[in-house]
Amino acid sequence: MYTKSAWKDHKNECLCLKRYYPDDEDVRLTARIIYKLKLFKRKPNESEKFCDVSRRFQDLMSHSTDTMRDSGSLSLFAESLVVKSTNIFIPEEDCPSPHELSEIIRKVDINGFGIESNGKIIGTGLYLGYRNIICVPVVFISYIDTFESTKERQEKLKKRYYFDCTCIKCQDVESDLIKMSILCPNADCPHPTVIKNGSFICLNCGEVKFEKSKLSQVDKITEKCQKALVVMNELMESKRYADVYEIAKRCIKQSKTTFHLFNILYARIVEKVCQTSRFFSEWETAIEHGKQLLVSYRYHYGKYHPILARELFNLATVYFNCANCIDSQIVLREALDVISVTHSKHHPFYLECQRNLMMCQIGLKFHAT
Secondary structure (H helix, E strand, O other), X not given: OOOHHHHHHHHHHHHHHHHOOOOOHHXXXXXXXXXXXXXXXXXXXXXXXXXXXXXXXXXXXXXXXXXXXXXXXXXXXXXXXXXXXHHHHOOOOOOOOHHHHHHHHHHHHHHOEEEEEOOEEEEEEOOOOOOOEEOOOOOOEEOOOOOOOHHHHHHHHHHHHOOOOOOOHHHOHHHHHHOOOEEOOOXXXXXXXXXXXXXXXXXXXXXXXXXXXXXXXXXXXXXXXXXXXXXXXXXXXXXXXXXXXXXHHHHHHHHOOXXXXXXXXXXXXHHHHHHHHHHOOOHHHHHHHHHHHHHHHHHHHOOOOHHHHHHHHHHHHHHHHOOOHHHHHHHHHHHXXXXXXXXXXXXXXXXXXXXXXXHHHHHHHHHHX
């Protein structure tokens, strides 16, 4: 049901839906943009403002030249399903020229965001008020997982969005070193040791010494884990979870005495253990590695991030399945704090956490009596 204030945006769409119901949600988004541009006569309006930023649809980049060269992108729009469906969906008198339509679709493809619910993409959104694509999510929007290394992020941004990112995070050399860090040789030191120009530098102890073969050993374990991670990703796609579980546990056993928890390669393998152990109801394993993963997530993602929120929720659920309502309650409270910022207190995810917290409280009262 549309609200009265939103009817001016949706009435044209409703008329179009009577003509044809497209399978592709991008068609409906494209149509909304076309009608919105007509409605506001291509001038900025309040819906295009965010804080002190005001932008028009025309300000967005389409990277037409790049997309035409890139066979992996939406290039030949005259033959694309989106163009064909849009021409069917919108009456001929309302449809823009082929060139304008191509520009609109390219801008949506380059600048659109996937709208997620419970880990699934349910639609696409376009927010003009947000500033440029970078890796640091402040007032800006991060178009890419900041958990990855600078090289990985820049390669993906170049391939997907056709630009070379030079944001603060991409210039943070130490951050990349920490993402490949190892354990300090001093057993009582919890801080990561980075490898810089062949030297080992603990962020707390300073330069530390290892045996001469240490660098070679780290390289071998890194290469082995990288190859295993590729295999595990392929196995996950084919739902061979038992195989993933065994490979991940083997990798953890071989690398846990070398890699620090801030090492993103190690964290990715821990992720696989967490996912598969929960699938097989191996709750103790899921708790052990879930706690490790949160250490890494809190460091790399910061206090408020949707991925951190989801992992907190997962760990709380595992605690609850083990009848550990006390720890489940503690983790759920942290999850609610994060979700209130990343999603809002009205989001279904927040409400689900609230319901689970209530179940924990009921469980504690039951055991107390």
